[in-house]
Amino acid sequence: MMNEKPSSTAGFQPVGLLARAELLEHAKHPRNRGALETADMVSEEANPLCGDVVTVYAALDSGADHRSRITRLSFTGHGCLISQAAASMLTEYVVGKSVEEFLRMGRGDMERLLGGVLSPSRVKCAMLPLLAVRNGLARFSHAVHP
Amino acid sequence: MNRDALSSSAKGLARVAARDTSASPPHDKRAADVAGLRAQFPILSRNMRGQPLVYLDNASTTQKPQRVIDAEAQLYETLNANVHRGVYELSEQATEAYVAAHEAVARFINARSAEEIVFVRNATEAINLVASSWGVEHLKRGDQILLTAMEHHSNIVPWQEVARRTGAELRWVECTADGRLDLDDLHSKLTDRVRLVAVTHVSNVLGTVNPIAEIIREAHQVGARVLVDAAQSISRLPIDVQAFDADFLVFSGHKMYGPTGIGVLFGRRELLEAMPPYIRGGDMVKTVTREQATWNDLPWKFEAGTPNIAGGVALEETIRFLSEIGMERLWAHEQALVAHALPRLRNVPGLTVLGPQARVGIFSFTMNSIHSHDLASFLDERGIAVRGGHHCAQPLLTSLGLTECARASVGLYNTAEDLNRLVSALEEAHRLLR
Numbered sequence: 001m002m003n004e005k006p007s008s009t010a011g012f013q014p015v016g017l018l019a020r021a022e023l024l025e026h027a028k029h030p031r032n033r034g035a036l037e038t039a040d041m042v043s044e045e046a047n048p049l050c051g052d053v054v055t056v057y058a059a060l061d062s063g064a065d066h067r068s069r070i071t072r073l074s075f076t077g078h079g080c081l082i083s084q085a086a087a088s089m090l091t092e093y094v095v096g097k098s099v100e101e102f103l104r105m106g107r108g109d110m111e112r113l114l115g116g117v118l119s120p121s122r123v124k125c126a127m128l129p130l131l132a133v134r135n136g137l138a139r140f141s142h143a144v145h146p
Numbered sequence: 147m148n149r150d151a152l153s154s155s156a157k158g159l160a161r162v163a164a165r166d167t168s169a170s171p172p173h174d175k176r177a178a179d180v181a182g183l184r185a186q187f188p189i190l191s192r193n194m195r196g197q198p199l200v201y202l203d204n205a206s207t208t209q210k211p212q213r214v215i216d217a218e219a220q221l222y223e224t225l226n227a228n229v230h231r232g233v234y235e236l237s238e239q240a241t242e243a244y245v246a247a248h249e250a251v252a253r254f255i256n257a258r259s260a261e262e263i264v265f266v267r268n269a270t271e272a273i274n275l276v277a278s279s280w281g282v283e284h285l286k287r288g289d290q291i292l293l294t295a296m297e298h299h300s301n302i303v304p305w306q307e308v309a310r311r312t313g314a315e316l317r318w319v320e321c322t323a324d325g326r327l328d329l330d331d332l333h334s335k336l337t338d339r340v341r342l343v344a345v346t347h348v349s350n351v352l353g354t355v356n357p358i359a360e361i362i363r364e365a366h367q368v369g370a371r372v373l374v375d376a377a378q379s380i381s382r383l384p385i386d387v388q389a390f391d392a393d394f395l396v397f398s399g400h401k402m403y404g405p406t407g408i409g410v411l412f413g414r415r416e417l418l419e420a421m422p423p424y425i426r427g428g429d430m431v432k433t434v435t436r437e438q439a440t441w442n443d444l445p446w447k448f449e450a451g452t453p454n455i456a457g458g459v460a461l462e463e464t465i466r467f468l469s470e471i472g473m474e475r476l477w478a479h480e481q482a483l484v485a486h487a488l489p490r491l492r493n494v495p496g497l498t499v500l501g502p503q504a505r506v507g508i509f510s511f512t513m514n515s516i517h518s519h520d521l522a523s524f525l526d527e528r529g530i531a532v533r534g535g536h537h538c539a540q541p542l543l544t545s546l547g548l549t550e551c552a553r554a555s556v557g558l559y560n561t562a563e564d565l566n567r568l569v570s571a572l573e574e575a576h577r578l579l580r
Contacts, residue, residue, distance in 0.1 A: 016527055017523070017527070018520060018523050018524045018527060018578070018579065019524075019527070019578055024578065024579065049535065050517065050519050050534075050535060050550060051517075051549045051550060052517075079517060080517035080519045080520045081516070081517065081520045081579065082519075082520065082523075119523065119526070121519075121523075122519070122523055125519070
């Protein structure tokens with residue numbers, strides 16, 4: 001399970017997440033939006049309650065150390081600003097990270113990316129793209145190492 | 147207020163509702179007096195996100211005045227004993243208070259007697275009671291249950307189960323483009339195959355006030371029974387089950403400034419008498435042998451097990467609170483807020499308000515393609531509590547071509563200033579989020 005514990009609020013404004021320029025900029029002009037033709041992994045997660053859908057496409061590469069790294073991540077989908085901004089920010093953040101590094105990411109990391117504390121009712125919006133990558137990687141590694 | 151006055155005022159208000167939303171000017175003194183009652187609601191002095199709370203989710207649940215909170219506590223402090231059981235004085239007093247609460251509800255909605263008042267957990271349970279007991283007993287293959295496109299899930303899902311179990315068919319009355327019930331469609335679908343019409347009095351999304359007496363009159367002409375969901379109307383306008391000629395009418399305490407966990411089923415006496423119990427156990431029986439049992443009198447036949455005594459007594463205090471204000475004043479106050487808010491909301495760039503002109507103080511809206519949860523979060527960051535999502539009315543939103551929307555809904559303690567704060571926050575949202 002992902003780390004769902006509330007993060008420390010130190011260093012964050014408790015209000016105004018949706019007024020943060022960077023978050024809004026990502027939501028309105030998402031990075032790496034679109035399907036990846038050469039994806040090694042495709043994974044979709046949806047939140048039926050609010051209609052958020054995120055599909056992630058990842059290209060993976062095994063380096064000399066035989067550790068899989070995420071070389072590209074893109075996404076498609078629709079939904080609230082937070083889920084879409086989180087997906088956009090994640091696609092930039094994870095490039096070059098190893099799968100192990102990615103699997104250590106949790107709520108606190110998403111809050112750092114988004115630049116504010118998530119209220120309990122909005123956590124699942126921000127976690128949706130992270131969950132999509134995580135579940136996709138789990139299936140991918142199962143397929144590679146059954 | 148006597149019953150005749152209440153009944154005629156109900157008719158008068160229904161006419162006002164059908165004709166015009168500006169029943170009284172925004173600065174009506176009586177209306178201002180109503181908002182002055184907000185000091186009696188302790189929760190409204192809380193700050194949210196560092197700012198004074200503007201609570202605009204009253205269609206979800208209302209806040210409670212101190213006297214209602216006190217009434218619930220006082221039951222436990224001074225009157226707590228089981229009801230209908232003990233021969234000792236304390237139990238007799240508790241029973242008396244619990245019975246009196248039923249009588250207060252009967253007077254409040256002008257039922258013929260307290261035997262027609264069943265206490266349940268909430269409106270949802272009341273509908274489930276009617277569906278499981280009356281519905282399963284009376285409906286069969288070939289019968290039709292007529293619902294409306296603006297029903298809350300609680301007045302849909304129980305009937306889907308009745309249809310599945312009995313073979314009866316669900317049919318739907320559609321809405322007009324401006325969010326009223328299509329009475330022509332109702333008329334054409336009201337055939338003698340319709341055995342039940344399940345209809346909301348006030349839409350929890352659109353704020354529409356349905357012409358309930360007219361609907362019931364038409365339904366009775368084809369021999370159909372009518373269940374009225376009064377969850378949204380009970381706190382907003384006078385309810386008179388005899389003037390409506392209602393068969394069943396349901397509501398929740400928590401949406402009328404009363405406690406959670408207590409709700410009411412009104413049922414016409416002869417219908418309730420012919421219905422089998424919904425749940426079975428203690429208190430709903432007269433005699434029990436190893437083989438069988440005989441049922442208690444109304445309404446206790448439907449109140450198995452130890453009931454929510456404190457909730458019932460606090461509901462009576464709620465009714466006393468509302469009656470002292472007067473439902474006409476509450477209506478006038480709310481209509482003044484509607485007249486204040488509706489043009490201002492419609493002026494916000496990008497904002498589309500759902501529903502008709504004539505309405506209660508429920509405003510559902512969309513803003514461009516901004517998700518309602520983002521709008522709700524944005525407002526929350528400014529201390530304003532509204533609801534986002536599908537409002538337990540997915541079939542309605544689907545028929546409107548939506549999956550979700552935001553909703554602001556007023557209560558008696560809301561002021562024009564609260565709505566001004568909503569409007570300016572929405573203008574800000576349009577600038578920042580679009």
